[in-house]
Amino acid sequence: MTSLTARQRELLDQWLPEARIVRDLSWGLVGTTVLLLDHQGQRFVAKAGDEKDTHLARELQAHRDWLEPWTSINRAPELVHGDTDAKLLVTRYLPGELVEGTDHERRPETYRQAGHLLALLHEQFAIEDQDYEANEQVKSLDWLAKPHRIPPATVQKLRAEVESWPTPPSMLVPTHGDWQPRNWLIHEGTVSAIDFGRAGLRPVWMDFGRLAAQQFRLDPALEAAFLDGYGGDPRDPTAWHRLYVRDAISTTVWAYQVGAEAYEQQGHRMIAEVLDALART
Numbered sequence: 001m002t003s004l005t006a007r008q009r010e011l012l013d014q015w016l017p018e019a020r021i022v023r024d025l026s027w028g029l030v031g032t033t034v035l036l037l038d039h040q041g042q043r044f045v046a047k048a049g050d051e052k053d054t055h056l057a058r059e060l061q062a063h064r065d066w067l068e069p070w071t072s073i074n075r076a077p078e079l080v081h082g083d084t085d086a087k088l089l090v091t092r093y094l095p096g097e098l099v100e101g102t103d104h105e106r107r108p109e110t111y112r113q114a115g116h117l118l119a120l121l122h123e124q125f126a127i128e129d130q131d132y133e134a135n136e137q138v139k140s141l142d143w144l145a146k147p148h149r150i151p152p153a154t155v156q157k158l159r160a161e162v163e164s165w166p167t168p169p170s171m172l173v174p175t176h177g178d179w180q181p182r183n184w185l186i187h188e189g190t191v192s193a194i195d196f197g198r199a200g201l202r203p204v205w206m207d208f209g210r211l212a213a214q215q216f217r218l219d220p221a222l223e224a225a226f227l228d229g230y231g232g233d234p235r236d237p238t239a240w241h242r243l244y245v246r247d248a249i250s251t252t253v254w255a256y257q258v259g260a261e262a263y264e265q266q267g268h269r270m271i272a273e274v275l276d277a278l279a280r281t
Contacts, residue, residue, distance in 0.1 A: 003033045008048045008088045015081040015090055016044060032197070036093065043093035045077060055197030056087040062199035063089065066174040069120040075192045094192055096185030105181045105215070108225035113191040114184055115229025122173045122204050132170040132202070133242070137162055140246045148253040149264070150271065157275060158249060165242055172201040180210040205235040209247045213270055245274050
């Protein structure tokens with residue numbers, strides 16, 4: 001546990017005395033440590049953030065306030081311990097394998113279940129927010145001001161597009177924030193959800209963005225199954241366009257900063273699609 005802070009190790013020793021590390025599940029691109037632990041014959045997952053982390057507090061809020069529709073049916077890990085100041089949480093281990101990279105990633109039934117799970121999360125409540133679109137507009141412009149490999153002429157076009165947008169009120173719901181096969185588990189044919197570090201209150205279509213940029217564009221049957229499970233398509237075309245542009249920008253810049261070349265290329269492809277669509281309007 002050398003990657004943990006002294007306070008994080010102290011808390012883990014209190015919560016799970018003499019726990020044994022079974023496997024390091026850390027992703028490696030960001031400063032989050034994820035450990036599979038064995039404690040008295042039971043398995044747990046500990047997740048710890050470093051000094052730059054901004055995700056653990058969001059993940060703890062999701063566990064405490066929004067995940068009951070999933071945990072009550074054993075479709076998300078149950079929170080056991082958490083400390084926001086220490087940037088540390090422990091959940092019960094949820095069995096399964098990641099959907100990403102398996103045959104399940106290409107099966108419509110996986111997406112039907114994922115759509116249904118997402119609907120359970122979204123339908124808990126909705127609140128109106130007057131400032132969401134304006135704040136997201138500022139974030140997109142801030143991304144463009146950070147280091148990246150987007151050509152200057154493209155930056156100019158993207159900036160002009162973002163600055164032209166209206167900022168109407170938005171209805172916000174609890175969202176996962178990174179809803180895609182990388183964050184789905186499958187066990188005995190049942191899909192579950194993990195990794196809530198990007199959870200937050202946003203428009204419902206935020207959780208459609210990753211899939212639209214990846215799996216849906218490769219196989220329309222996956223999108224059809226997902227929408228069937230969700231109960232319809234909630235995406236407003238104009239707001240969806242703004243989201244896709246924002247996702248294209250943030251994906252490209254973030255991926256460059258963390259050295260995730262595959263995601264950076266995905267972001268550049270998304271930007272090219274955005275510019276092509278704008279040229280045709």
